Amino acid sequence: MQMMVKGVLAGFWLIFVPVAAGIPFVKKKKDYTLGESFLAGLLLMLAVAQLLILPGIFRKLSLHLVTLLFAIVMGLCAAYGLYGFAGSAGSYGKRLRKSIPEISSWMWIAAGVILVQIGVCVYYAHMDADDAFYVATATTSVHTDSIFAYNPYSGAEYAVLPRRYVLSPFPVLLAVISQLSGGLHPAVTAHTIYPVVFLLAAYLVYHQFGRLWFAEKRREQGLFLLFCAVIIWFSGFSVYTGGNFMLVRIWQGKAVLAAVILPFLIYLGLALVLEDQPEYPWLLLAMANLAACHVSSMGIMLAPVVTGLFVLLALVKNRSPRRFLYGILCCMPSLLLGGVYLCL
Template sequence: MNYIKTLFLILFFTVTIYFLGILGRKKCDSFSLTEILLNGLLRLFGSFEVIILPFILLRAKFSYFFYCYCFVLLGTVIFSIFKYARYSLQYIGKDVRKFISALDMPLIAAILMVIFQMSMLAFYMHIDADDAMYVATAATTLKTDTMYQYAADTGILLNAMPSRYVLSPFPIFTAFLGKLFFIHPTIIAHTILAPLMTGFAYLVYYLIGSLIFNKKKGMIGIFLVVLSTFQIWGYFTVYSSSSFILIRSWQGKAVLAGVLIPAALYYLIKACQTKPQYKWQISSSLFLVLSASLVSSMGIMLIPTLLGLSAVLFCIYNKTFEPLIKCIISCSPAILLMIIYLLMKFGRFCP
């Protein structure tokens, strides 16, 4: 029965992020299917962060948020399906045929290596001390129908919400999937989210490779094979990138390190290659900032810092303030979250 639920969850996840990612796309836009999936993941995470925070700070029940977000998500996806379903059938077929025609031995080897790594995460489980916080938070959310009102490790009622975790409620996303498909959060985290996030990490690296080796046949596959080899043999410490991508990919901070920071680099590289010389996409960077804020409290600071420094450099290079202004607009949610965190930290705001 759990296998059937897992298949439905993967199908739901894929269809949802595709139709979220294609929403607003014009037929003349040159987006690949992989980039649409990445955009959809960012929009899923970003919308989750925006909608859930008011419910958490108002101490509303988790079930209230669950039905509200299901209504918003279902309505958006249905609208996108009615608008893009017919076009998507032609577009996906064309993009898949183009990808198959470009297959070579290095790329096939890279795909097999990625599938092997994902299967290891699906059939074997790594026990991490952080389970006592992240998975326990998701389980406590479902058990008590509250969010961050009980200590996940001891179960006692909290007088104030934990300022370190409350603004980045990625465990609640795990609880959301668990309630939606009637699967325990531990299974969601270790067996389903772990391989999915590892797959998305390599999807982002594929996009980066397609920009760097655009016209060099076979180089993308070699790039991914070398990268996969380093990742497989890179678990020399619990803080290495390999441990986050291959061992702890179900954790929010691993999603930040393995998926979102490389995604930020991808968008910056792509912006450098567009004409005019620098074209800042507010939508992509805004959802990137919101997604980073959802998965980790460090993401509230790291992604805006990366985008801000890049915007300053491009302002100097292009002699215009437009990228910096767009960057500030994109990073405004993170700035607001920083202010809320400081107010909670020093007792000025106690939800």
């Protein structure tokens, strides 16, 4: 019973809160879905974690204080999202009831395959060697009520912060979520809760690509998602493929970067290039860059590169200096952290 309560709390903070908090970023779209709001809310959660945890490391704040601040900020964002959703709930419900019978059989098959993958990842949890740092950092933070203060390998206090990891404190977020989930152990959270959340997010990103490329073609959208699931399922021919990272160690920041954030950045970039008036707000692109910085130090470098390429393409296609300037501003968090990383 206790584990069930902790699982419900984890679902509340990792599913319900992101869905509610992401509504303001997508509700202006004509055909937005709660899946889109979940992706937007997930980016917001990672961006908020970066803005709270990174200063907390250098100010040597306690874990319980950072957890409290994170809960307050995300709770307020979720409440604001629900308030904005209340006025349009009726029209959204009508559209949802109309769209459910139109879901193709291929989409249901794809959903079944994805659920099997999630079940396998949770039941046959892979124990990765990198957990000796990532999960151990979260566990150390919980037991010492600190963030990046002690070396998880030795237990000794850090004399110098690890420059490779300190600017991307994704393991600390694991400790925060475990605390918000009623004290669920970070290892359990990483191996059983995170795969459900981030695999779902990854396939929702692929679904967005299907909706973009096969608009109003339900059958093709289902086939595309099924094709993606099959390709990823058979990508274990190397330990370095994106599909292998996604299915084997999705709880690690570099896997979240490869499976969720960079593909979503590409999706936002395509919308930026193809649409004369982008429906997504620029703030979402900035949050995606900040989220990439949070999950992995590689994201500090890769996110502005991906964003910059699409901004340049949009400048050539649309000849809009204003759009180019906004795109550069969205990259500023990554560029600033990249400068700090080089200084370290």
